[in-house]
Amino acid sequence: MDGFLHLIVTSPSGAGKTTMVRALLESFPQLVQSVSNTTRAPRPGEVDGRDYHFVEASRFDEMIAEGDLCEWAEVHGHRYGTSMSRVRLARETHRGVVFVIDVQGARQVKAAIPDAVAVFVLPPSWEALESRLRGRGTEREEVIQRRLRNAREEVAHYGLFDYLIINDDLATAIDELKGVAQATVAQRSRRAHRAESLLRSG
Template sequence: MVAGILFIVSAPSGAGKTSLVKALLARDPGLSLSVSCTTRTMRLGEQEGIHYHFLDQPRFRQAVDAGDFLEHAEVFGNLYGTRETDVRTCLEAGRDLILEIDWQGARQVRERFPAAVSIFVLPPSIAELERRLRGRGTDSDEVIARRMTQARDEMAHYAEYDYLVVNDRFDMALDALAAITTAERLRLERQRPHLAKLF
């Protein structure tokens, strides 16, 4: 069996990464989303094991010390991490997997999975990014200012990624993500085992 492809998707807050990934998963039944662990509190409508594995700080730090995480990072005072066993189990079963993580996590993952395909989602402009963040109506001016500073820091790491997708028009950005997943599946080394009889 050919192992699944690991896709890394990163973006600054407000670029639309989560909405794009959700739409891509709905379109492509061959993709799964890795469920991360976090220490942040559960939001309305979220479910344990579907949106995140919710851990308290001591349990999370225990998992870090045990080397359970493929990557982990602190974002706005909360800890996030991806369990390595979850990723390996999925890929070994031949399923393609998406990791929604920041550039720090992406860097850690590429060290252990150099073949991972990384995609960075960008807003069409800094002004549009701020407009989207304000449009949420959930954050104070102080939080938005902090997110904008962090967004600029994150965007400085764009050159570490294989692909860049600008989310100007949602449908076009979604098509671009789908094109990347299709192209990666059609690579020679992935197709050859399936087409061995033909050759």
């Protein structure tokens, strides 16, 4: 993939964004997934720097004060946020960044990084989404109902996004996400310097 990319991928819980992004990263090693900072403690099996960057609350406060977080939110008493310094480091090493975040985070990243391209993954129906959530077999009924309520609120913000992908068939949805990434880096605004360089060379 030739060209730099900030790609936001958002969806309701259970719509498939994690699986889709994993496939995208496997196809395009030039892309890296943004790893969020969090003030919560690691869960069993989580690795610092891979799953999250685990930081003290005081350090998180410093990052906010320094303006280093392009997005952050408090969820269930813990804070999560994306560091701009790590995004810049990825850019300096010529790697694109994929943000897998919620609607609130997507709005903040779009404000901080205007050229970011945002994708919202839709379930084909509410029934399909509920079936997928129940199919996990890991969540209580009240959690499932809360996720379904949240999903309706999240889908209502679809207008914030540049692309909508309907995850009815996973393979097709993955292909569409790859297509968005490829088309974005080929935009004239991102490759005009290549054309100008060619003209100057001869």
